[in-house]
Amino acid sequence: MKKEILTRKNIVSDLKLILIKEIIKLITLLPLLIFVYLLFLFGPHSPAKGFMLIFCMIFCVFYTLIYIYALVRTVVPLFKIKNFTISSDLVTNKLEKRRSHPRSLIIPRPYTLVFSRGGKYRIPAINNYKWSNMFEMPDKNVFHSTDLNDDFYLISVGKRRNIVAYNKKMFEMK
Numbered sequence: 001m002k003k004e005i006l007t008r009k010n011i012v013s014d015l016k017l018i019l020i021k022e023i024i025k026l027i028t029l030l031p032l033l034i035f036v037y038l039l040f041l042f043g044p045h046s047p048a049k050g051f052m053l054i055f056c057m058i059f060c061v062f063y064t065l066i067y068i069y070a071l072v073r074t075v076v077p078l079f080k081i082k083n084f085t086i087s088s089d090l091v092t093n094k095l096e097k098r099r100s101h102p103r104s105l106i107i108p109r110p111y112t113l114v115f116s117r118g119g120k121y122r123i124p125a126i127n128n129y130k131w132s133n134m135f136e137m138p139d140k141n142v143f144h145s146t147d148l149n150d151d152f153y154l155i156s157v158g159k160r161r162n163i164v165a166y167n168k169k170m171f172e173m174k
Contacts, residue, residue: 001169003170003172004132004133004134004135004171005171005174006153006166006171006172006173006174007174010129010131010132011084011086011155012081012082012084013130013131014128014129014130014131014155014164015081015084015155015157015163015164016078016081017130018124018126018163018164019074019077019078021124021126022074023071023074023075023078026067026070026071029067030067033067037060040056040059041056073160076158076160077158077160080157080158081157083157083158084156084157084163085155085156086153086154086155086173087117087153087154087156088151088152088153088154088168089115089116089117089118089151089152089154090115090116090149090151090152091115091146091147091148091149091150091152092148092149093113093114093148094113094114094143094146094148095109095111095112095113095120096111096143097109097110097139097140097143109122110122110123110124110125110139111123111139111140111142111143113143113165115152115154115162118154118161118162119161119162120162121152121154121162121165122162123139123142123143123165124139125138125139126139129166134170135170135171142167145167145170146167150167150168150169151167151168151169152165152166152167153165153166153168153171153173
């Protein structure tokens with residue numbers, strides 16, 4: 001199998017694509033978050049006093065902190081994008097995509113690769129490796145083209161690990 005050459009420019013391109021997509025997703029959640037807060041505070045059954053007011057305030061603070069953490073966790077690596085690190089690891093397990101179910105508590109999960117030392121890589125639901133002439137593919141194809149014990153390049157930025165992964169049977173570092 002012929003391999004595609006992987007360069008720093010290609011890695012930065014993929015990192016930007018994934019991180020910007022995550023930021024856009026978080027920004028589109030903001031109006032919904034604000035609407036829920038306003039509904040809690042001024043809705044038809046708004047808590048006038050007592051326990052419900054305290055509960056709603058704690059709820060709003062809790063979800064605001066989670067939102068801020070998620071935003072910072074995505075924006076900070078975008079500014080440090082040039083200082084990425086590359087590690088190598090083997091796939092030990094593959095987890096199928098799981099969709100949420102409205103009548104149960106099943107939480108959605110993207111296609112996921114589990115590595116021996118590097119943890120999990122959640123394959124982004126986009127066309128991966130857009131710069132590649134030979135291996136541009138959606139998440140499903142990345143998942144199904146991976147075999148157990150495949151060797152991967154794992155790209156991390158700062159404390160954020162496994163943002164992008166490249167299968168060594170398809171890509172070769174320049």
